[in-house]
Amino acid sequence: MPEPKVREHAPDQTATTRRFEKVNEIIERHGKLQSALIPILQEVQEEYRYLPEEILTYIAMAMDLAPATVFGVATFYAQFSLEPKGKYVIKICDGTACHVRGSNPVNEAIRKRVGLSSEHKKTTEDMRFTVETVSCLGACGLAPVVMINDQVYGQITPEAINLIIDRILEEEGEAK
Amino acid sequence: MIDSKTKLCELRDKWQAALEHEKARILVCAGTGCVANGSLQVYQALKQEVEASGEYVSVDLIIEEEESGISVVKSGCHGFCEMGPLVRLEPSGVLYTKVKVEDAKEIVDALVNGAEPVERLLYHHPTTGQVFKEEHNIPFYKHQNRNSLGHCGVIDPEDLREYIAGNGYQALAKVLTEMKPEEVCQEIIASGLRGRGGGGFPTGQKWEFTRIAQGDQKYVICNGDEGDPGAFMDRSVMEGDPHKLIEGMAIAGYAVGADEGYIYVRAEYPLAVKRLKIAIKAARENGLLGKDILGTGFSFDLKIKEGAGAFVCGEETALMESIEGKRGMPKPKPPFPAQSGLWGKPTVINNVETLANITQIINQGAAWFKALGTEKSAGTKTFAITGQVANTGLIEVPLGITLREILYEIGGGLRGGKKFKAVQIGGPSGGCLTEEHLDMPLDYDSLKSVGAMVGSGGLVFMDESTCMVEVARYFMTFTQNESCGKCVPCREGTKRMLEILERAVNGEGRPEDVEILEELALAVKDGSLCGLGKTAPNPVLSMLKYFRDEYIAHVVDKKCLAGVCQALKGYAIDPEKCKGCSKCSKVCPVGAISGEIKKPFVIDTDKCIKCGACISACPFKAIKEG
Numbered sequence: 001m002p003e004p005k006v007r008e009h010a011p012d013q014t015a016t017t018r019r020f021e022k023v024n025e026i027i028e029r030h031g032k033l034q035s036a037l038i039p040i041l042q043e044v045q046e047e048y049r050y051l052p053e054e055i056l057t058y059i060a061m062a063m064d065l066a067p068a069t070v071f072g073v074a075t076f077y078a079q080f081s082l083e084p085k086g087k088y089v090i091k092i093c094d095g096t097a098c099h100v101r102g103s104n105p106v107n108e109a110i111r112k113r114v115g116l117s118s119e120h121k122k123t124t125e126d127m128r129f130t131v132e133t134v135s136c137l138g139a140c141g142l143a144p145v146v147m148i149n150d151q152v153y154g155q156i157t158p159e160a161i162n163l164i165i166d167r168i169l170e171e172e173g174e175a176k
Numbered sequence: 177m178i179d180s181k182t183k184l185c186e187l188r189d190k191w192q193a194a195l196e197h198e199k200a201r202i203l204v205c206a207g208t209g210c211v212a213n214g215s216l217q218v219y220q221a222l223k224q225e226v227e228a229s230g231e232y233v234s235v236d237l238i239i240e241e242e243e244s245g246i247s248v249v250k251s252g253c254h255g256f257c258e259m260g261p262l263v264r265l266e267p268s269g270v271l272y273t274k275v276k277v278e279d280a281k282e283i284v285d286a287l288v289n290g291a292e293p294v295e296r297l298l299y300h301h302p303t304t305g306q307v308f309k310e311e312h313n314i315p316f317y318k319h320q321n322r323n324s325l326g327h328c329g330v331i332d333p334e335d336l337r338e339y340i341a342g343n344g345y346q347a348l349a350k351v352l353t354e355m356k357p358e359e360v361c362q363e364i365i366a367s368g369l370r371g372r373g374g375g376g377f378p379t380g381q382k383w384e385f386t387r388i389a390q391g392d393q394k395y396v397i398c399n400g401d402e403g404d405p406g407a408f409m410d411r412s413v414m415e416g417d418p419h420k421l422i423e424g425m426a427i428a429g430y431a432v433g434a435d436e437g438y439i440y441v442r443a444e445y446p447l448a449v450k451r452l453k454i455a456i457k458a459a460r461e462n463g464l465l466g467k468d469i470l471g472t473g474f475s476f477d478l479k480i481k482e483g484a485g486a487f488v489c490g491e492e493t494a495l496m497e498s499i500e501g502k503r504g505m506p507k508p509k510p511p512f513p514a515q516s517g518l519w520g521k522p523t524v525i526n527n528v529e530t531l532a533n534i535t536q537i538i539n540q541g542a543a544w545f546k547a548l549g550t551e552k553s554a555g556t557k558t559f560a561i562t563g564q565v566a567n568t569g570l571i572e573v574p575l576g577i578t579l580r581e582i583l584y585e586i587g588g589g590l591r592g593g594k595k596f597k598a599v600q601i602g603g604p605s606g607g608c609l610t611e612e613h614l615d616m617p618l619d620y621d622s623l624k625s626v627g628a629m630v631g632s633g634g635l636v637f638m639d640e641s642t643c644m645v646e647v648a649r650y651f652m653t654f655t656q657n658e659s660c661g662k663c664v665p666c667r668e669g670t671k672r673m674l675e676i677l678e679r680a681v682n683g684e685g686r687p688e689d690v691e692i693l694e695e696l697a698l699a700v701k702d703g704s705l706c707g708l709g710k711t712a713p714n715p716v717l718s719m720l721k722y723f724r725d726e727y728i729a730h731v732v733d734k735k736c737l738a739g740v741c742q743a744l745k746g747y748a749i750d751p752e753k754c755k756g757c758s759k760c761s762k763v764c765p766v767g768a769i770s771g772e773i774k775k776p777f778v779i780d781t782d783k784c785i786k787c788g789a790c791i792s793a794c795p796f797k798a799i800k801e802g
Contacts, residue, residue: 034501038484042443069502076503076660078485079443095405096600096636097562099650135487135654136405137444140562140634141209141257141569150446152212 020058022047032063037073041080050081078134086123086130088168090114091147095136098144102157106144107133109158113165128172177463180471181349184340191341197244198233200287201266202226205329207253207415208408208447214277215261216250221280222263223248229288239337246287252416254329255570256316259299264311264329271311272297302566302588319586321548321556322572324532325409328416333451336458339419345464347538348423351430352472360431361387364534367542368554373399373490373527374605374631374707376553376620382524385514386432389522394434396425397518397525399495400441400448403487404603405654407634409558410528412570414441414448417532418455422465422478424531427538429476432524437476440495442483452480487658491706492525494660505660506706527632529558549575553619563599563636564591575630580614583637594639598722602631604651605711607718608644627718629711643740644723645730649677651715655708665703669696670712677716683743685731694720745786745801751776753798760790760799 026043030036040059045051051074060067074080092098092107114129116122123130139145142154146161153164178184204210204219226232226246233245254262259273263283270293272283282294299308301315308314322328331338339345351360365380386394398421402410413421425437441449456478459465467475481499489495489504496518498504517523533555537545546554553575559582562568566588573582579599583589590596598608607628609616616622623629638647656670673696676689697713704710720727729735736744749760749769754776761769761777768784771777779790779799791799 035499037501038498039482042482042484072503073501076486077483080484096603096634096650097406097568099405100563100636100638100642100647134444134485135403135658136407137208138402138408138411139209139212139257140406140408140560141260142212143562143568145212152208154209154212 020055023055023058024062027059027062034063034065034069037063037065037070038077041070041074045080050084053082056082083123084127086127088128088148089130089132091132091134091137093135093137093139093143093145093147094133095140095143097140098136101143103133103144105158106146106156106161107131110146110161110165113162178345178470179463179468181353184345184349184470187337188340188343188346191239191337194239194242195338195341197242198238198247198266199231199244200246200268202246202248202283202287203251203264203266203329204248205252205254205260205262205264206250207257207328207412208445209253209257210260210262211447213260215275217277218261218263218275218280219248219250221277222284225280225284226288229284231288235332235335235338239341249332250334251330252328252333253412253570254311255322255325255412256314256567257570258566258568262329265293266330268293269310269312271299271308271314273299315588316567316569316571316586319573319577319581320571321574323536323548323556324413324420324529325416325558325570325572326536327420328412331417333416333418334454336419336455336462336464339417343539344419345423347535348426348430348464349470350538351427352470352474357387357431357433358384360427360538363542364431364537367537367545368549368552369530369533369537369545370553370620371527372529372533372557372633374404374602374629376630379526379530382514382526383428383431385512386434386522386524389515391522393436393519393521394432395518395521395523396428396432396434396437397492397495397499397523398425398437398439398531399490399492399525399527400439400445401483401490401495402442402445402528402632403490403658404605404632404634406562406600406603406636407560407632409560409570409633411445411448412558413528413532414439414445415451418452419459420532420535421452421528422455422459424534425478426465426469426476427534428524428526428531430474432522434524435475435477437478438481438499438518439478440481440483440489440499442489443485449480449482456480486660487654488660488706488708491708494706495525496523503660505662506708508705529633550617550619552621557618557630557633559633559635561587561635561637564594564639564642565589565637566591575619576617578615578617579609579635582618582635583614587637590637590639594641596637597640597642598638598644600636600638600647600715601634602629602714603634604654605629605707605714606631606634607714608638608647608722610722627714627721629714641738641740643681643736643738644719644726645677645736646681646738646740648716648719649674649681652677652712655712658708659712660708663704663706663709665700666709666712669700669703670709672696673700673713673716680727680730681736681741681743683730683734683741685734687732689731690720690724690727739801742786746781747779747784747786747788747790748800749777749779750798750800753796755796755798757795759793759795763789763793765789 060070146153146156231246237243263272263275361384369379370376486504489498491506493507494504513523558572652674656674659666661667679685756774768780
């Protein structure tokens with residue numbers, strides 16, 4: 001969308017309003033009771049792919065809650081991320097069934113393939129991949145299981161996951 | 177709008193009769209497992225083939241116009257995930273396994289021409305090679321008794337009409353028109369139904385406590401936060417038969433005097449959320465939820481709450497905190513939810529599978545339910561059988577069945593004919609059972625007596641290649657991660673226990689650790705508020721009880737008997753076999769191998785990182801692990 005000219009004259013205000021427009025809309029829809037906080041955070045995260053700090057503060061203000069309450073909830077649940085996530089979120093299931101059927105080698109293969117060397121890093125430099133383990137995806141019959149965005153892949157081996165990632169990279173126009 | 181019991185019965189009869197006109201029905205499993213294996217594409221292909229044959233007719237036409245033909249329907253989970261994608265034919269009961277898009281034509285041709293089913297897609301017994309045509313004859317299904325899962329894989333979960341044609345909402349109509357709330361509670365008490373989520377508390381009593389509690393507002397909550405790794409029965413019910421859950425909750429609402437309910441579903445189950453939303457909408461539009469249900473004056477409505485990824489929210493008080501929009505931390509009991517639950521109001525909170533049993537109990541009577549299972553553990557229970565077992569999947573059997581029956585008759589033994597070592601029951605809160613427990617009846621009380629629990633019903637089978645110390649470490653990592661941090665013994669204790677176990681698998685274990693581990697385990701058990709902390713040490717305690725030798729081998733002899741723990745592996749070159757070709761030293765990434773050409777080489781174990789590169793490089797198989 002072309003930027004409206006008015007922005008040049010009052011950059012801060014308009015930018016801020018626009019930034020929070022979507023958040024306002026989400027809060028509006030859910031109401032300002034505390035019981036709506038988790039659904040609001042979920043929708044905001046869907047929109048921004050993570051929960052930027054200033055938005056958390058804004059939500060606290062808008063809902064008349066202490067910022068500590070909002071941060072407390074946002075950091076308590078595993079689903080919420082205060083750091084930006086990559087375009088492809090790869091979740092490796094490390095539930096018991098997947099664990100005993102070899103989810104570890106799959107995890108290692110993925111991290112190696114997308115180039116995440118340090119154990120603490122979750123997202124690649126180019127913001128393309130985020131790799132994380134989850135406790136159980138509930139597809140234990142197909143262990144080990146990997147979920148990329150919303151697509152579930154079952155009976156995965158290190159070789160199979162490499163092929164899947166190759167396909168993604170190819171679609172991204174990065175054929176080797 | 178279905179505004180009376182009479183109307184409900186009329187529709188049932190009409191739709192039932194209409195569905196009988198159906199020549200045949202092709203049911204494609206659309207549970208999470210089969211979808212991952214491509215069942216949606218199989219569904220499309222089958223539909224196209226049936227259309228091409230000119231026999232296709234949609235369920236809409238069958239029900240509304242009473243036309244005849246073959247329909248193709250997406251169903252809930254059939255349970256036999258290992259063999260997916262699964263396709264079932266009605267009315268013949270033929271089950272096709274591992275169906276691919278390319279097989280669609282052959283399947284449809286055989287069906288349309290009335291020929292014998294396609295043999296290569298039928299289930300073949302892995303050892304005897306025997307071919308099974310019908311689903312109910314396959315050993316995996318033969319020993320089951322599917323009640324709460326009865327509709328899963330048989331009806332289209334997104335079509336309310338099919339649920340009603342199969343006697344749906346009759347139980348709700350019965351309680352609303354014929355029973356008083358206290359009679360409903362009594363009926364559930366008489367059935368002996370116990371909570372299927374783990375605790376095993378009598379469901380009817382929970383209802384009765386909530387019913388007699390004083391309060392202007394009461395709530396019914398369905399706990400669908402199925403967090404136990406290795407269990408997926410609740411997901412299957414929510415995905416495969418959402419109306420049964422809704423009906424069960426409405427009955428609970430009537431029994432306790434609540435007009436509002438919440439279904440708390442974990443974030444990892446997007447398909448379950450989608451199907452529940454569709455079902456709630458349909459129920460509401462037809463007057464089966466909302467105000468004045470079936471013209472009886474009873475009102476009840478439901479909301480879905482999606483969890484945000486916290487295992488501890490499976491604990492009831494934590495779950496309610498989470499619905500209120502707070503951090504999901506447990507609260508001390510009493511007061512129990514029945515007195516003071518959601519927003520301080522009397523609340524009945526039941527697990528998905530528990531609620532999925534209600535309609536059958538009302539329809540078929542408490543006595544029927546009580547006759548299934550054992551005296552103190554009535555009814556049937558679902559178990560998710562996973563791990564190194566040949567037939568993984570979801571089963572439902574009467575309580576009191578033995579592990580041996582589940583493992584060998586339903587599960588088909590261990591994969592690759594390996595030897596059974598242990599089974600983890602009840603997830604990270606349960607314990608492991610060994611060979612000696614194979615003939616013990618599986619029920620709430622016998623399991624408790626040996627330090628395990630039914631839990632949600634996850635059975636993860638492990639063979640001899642599994643290291644039990646590593647498994648204990650795995651569970652400790654899980655509970656340590658999921659500890660909410662409220663109680664110090666759980667927060668700090670699990671961390672210290674994990675450190676000790678990590679030392680053991682990394683080859684740095686100390687012999688004195690075993691006593692500290694046991695002491696800590698008991699402290700965590702005694703000093704924690706909720707079920708998570710109270711049960712977190714169970715896997716470690718049962719490992720120390722049944723596999724103490726393995727633990728001692730790790731910390732004293734620095735050996736992993738199963739050969740799993742990397743750090744305890746050592747590589748050595750057999751001088752007899754080594755020809756001194758130097759291939760190994762060239763591939764070694766850390767330069768740990770040295771030697772003279774044509775003489776045996778040696779590995780410097782201090783430098784070796786145990787990557788295994790030398791093993792694959794050696795043409796003479798001279799390098800040994802151990």
